[in-house]
Amino acid sequence: MATHVTLDKSDFFERVYKVVRDIPYGRVTTYGAIAKSIGAPGAARTVGYAMNASHNLPDVPAHRVVNRDGMLTGKHHFPGRDTMQRLLAQEGVMVQEDCVVNFKALFWQPDPLV
Numbered sequence: 001m002a003t004h005v006t007l008d009k010s011d012f013f014e015r016v017y018k019v020v021r022d023i024p025y026g027r028v029t030t031y032g033a034i035a036k037s038i039g040a041p042g043a044a045r046t047v048g049y050a051m052n053a054s055h056n057l058p059d060v061p062a063h064r065v066v067n068r069d070g071m072l073t074g075k076h077h078f079p080g081r082d083t084m085q086r087l088l089a090q091e092g093v094m095v096q097e098d099c100v101v102n103f104k105a106l107f108w109q110p111d112p113l114v
Contacts, residue, residue: 012038012040012043012046012050013049013050013053013054015038015113016034016038016047016050016051017050017054017057017060018113019034019037019038019110019113020034020051020054020060020061020062020064020065021059021060021061022110023061023064023065023108023110024108025091026091026092026093026106027064027093027106027107027108028064028065028066028070028088028093028100028103028106028107028108029064029065029066029107029108029109029110030044030065030066030067030068030107031044031045031047031048031051031065031066031067031068032044032047032068033107033109033110034047034065034110035047036112037110037111037112037113038112038113039112039113044068047065048073048074051065051074051077052074052077055077055078055079061087062074062077062078063078063083063084063087063088064088064091066100066103069099069103070099070100070103070107071098071099071100072084072085072088072095072098072099072100075098085098088100093106
């Protein structure tokens with residue numbers, strides 16, 4: 001018999017936001033790295049949903065979360081045309097063609113939440 005685990009979306013989102021609040025200024029991380037750090041590997045898409053829902057939370061720097069290749073895949077969920085890129089540029093993160101320049105050097109690996 002299969003066991004089904006119910007995901008408490010609000011708890012999941014809060015765990016995501018806790019990690020995102022820790023991303024250092026001028027650094028970026030990925031949806032997948034966040035998912036892994038909160039004990040939900042494979043839930044990168046759900047992390048993306050949390051990021052989309054975070055724009056009314058000024059203390060959650062969603063602009064620092066990119067896809068596994070450094071692409072600004074969430075940019076369409078920010079108000080304004082180039083808001084995500086502009087916020088990253090203000091932190092010294094260069095973006096060209098919607099991709100973080102020097103992504104590997106700027107990548108921040110979150111510690112696992114306990």
